[in-house]
Amino acid sequence: MLERAGIVLTEAESEQIEIADFGLGRLPLEGLQLITYINTDRYCAKELVLFPRQTCPEHLHPPVGGEPGKLETFRCRLGQVFLYVEGEPASDVQAVVPEESEAYYTVFHEIVLHPGEQYTIPPGTKHWFQGGPEGAVVSEFSSTSRDESDIFTNLAIVRMPDESEEVIT
Amino acid sequence: MLERAGIVLTEAESEQIEIADFGLGRLPLEGLQLITYINTDRYCAKELVLFPRQTCPEHLHPPVGGEPGKLETFRCRLGQVFLYVEGEPASDVQAVVPEESEAYYTVFHEIVLHPGEQYTIPPGTKHWFQGGPEGAVVSEFSSTSRDESDIFTNLAIVRMPDESEEVIT
Numbered sequence: 001m002l003e004r005a006g007i008v009l010t011e012a013e014s015e016q017i018e019i020a021d022f023g024l025g026r027l028p029l030e031g032l033q034l035i036t037y038i039n040t041d042r043y044c045a046k047e048l049v050l051f052p053r054q055t056c057p058e059h060l061h062p063p064v065g066g067e068p069g070k071l072e073t074f075r076c077r078l079g080q081v082f083l084y085v086e087g088e089p090a091s092d093v094q095a096v097v098p099e100e101s102e103a104y105y106t107v108f109h110e111i112v113l114h115p116g117e118q119y120t121i122p123p124g125t126k127h128w129f130q131g132g133p134e135g136a137v138v139s140e141f142s143s144t145s146r147d148e149s150d151i152f153t154n155l156a157i158v159r160m161p162d163e164s165e166e167v168i169t
Numbered sequence: 170m171l172e173r174a175g176i177v178l179t180e181a182e183s184e185q186i187e188i189a190d191f192g193l194g195r196l197p198l199e200g201l202q203l204i205t206y207i208n209t210d211r212y213c214a215k216e217l218v219l220f221p222r223q224t225c226p227e228h229l230h231p232p233v234g235g236e237p238g239k240l241e242t243f244r245c246r247l248g249q250v251f252l253y254v255e256g257e258p259a260s261d262v263q264a265v266v267p268e269e270s271e272a273y274y275t276v277f278h279e280i281v282l283h284p285g286e287q288y289t290i291p292p293g294t295k296h297w298f299q300g301g302p303e304g305a306v307v308s309e310f311s312s313t314s315r316d317e318s319d320i321f322t323n324l325a326i327v328r329m330p331d332e333s334e335e336v337i338t
Contacts, residue, residue, distance in 0.1 A: 007246075008284035008285040009285050010285045037287060038289060043240070044212075045244075073214065075206060077175075116182065118207070143211040
């Protein structure tokens with residue numbers, strides 16, 4: 001999918017694609033694949049891959065160490081992304097809420113992103129997102145990524161980022 | 170070139186590609202083309218296009234308002250970039266220093282980036298870069314962009330970013 005999006009990785013990066021299943025053991029339904037290009041104490045950039053209908057579970061980014069929570073911009077590169085944030089719920093939600101996890105999806109203000117379209121999520125805002133019927137490649141530009149602080153609606157989720165996401169200071 | 174790199178822009182973005190000639194009036198030699206996706210008070214992301222042998226003139230990013238200077242990561246997406254920073258000079262510089270501007274290029278520690286390769290430039294470090302024989306597309310991930318504060322070695326240069334680069338707070 002990255003190749004189809006025209007995104008070139010080094011060989012080292014290709015071998016370090018992170019598979020995040022959020023400890024739920026049902027990657028095709030709830031999870032995502034990612035490459036962290038850079039994560040410093042000032043900014044972060046990643047490439048996210050979502051398979052068809054794969055969902056990144058609902059969460060928010062709280063303040064950490066006196067800094068406001070993570071601010072992030074999602075830019076769709078390939079496919080289609082259904083993004084949900086706090087606000088007026090869509091009357092007809094286009095995503096398919098992952099079965100048996102319905103209780104953990106509570107915000108339904110819908111933003112649909114096609115290639116070239118982007119959306120910036122304010123700090124502390126609950127959000128979740130799903131790849132469309134063909135999946136999606138999404139660039140994420142953000143403030144520092146401290147995934148271990150993320151608060152998931154499903155309290156069973158523990159997000160332990162791998163070392164490639166460590167903050168470089 | 171963006172299309173060749175697989176990068177999709179919205180129609181509005183396509184109409185707002187910024188042409189930066191740094192007030193020198195010799196764009197093919199010294200200048201670049203860019204799209205600013207997002208510039209907040211926490212991070213910035215841009216796409217840069219360099220035509221073959223087109224050069225972004227030597228400059229550095231000083232501290233602004235108590236914050237350290239801009240930290241930036243260049244990731245090559247297409248073509249080849251010759252990047253020069255402070256440090257041990259290359260014995261055989263691969264870039265062609267723009268004629269009649271030789272006095273304004275003073276750092277020659279060479280980094281060559283191919284697609285998928287990236288380099289992070291520390292704040293306050295003099296740097297310049299040039300597209301290779303086929304030009305280059307480069308993603309820039311960085312802390313907040315405040316181009317009007319940049320210090321160019323050529324004091325004739327005034328960098329006035331257009332409004333698309335304004336910081337969103």
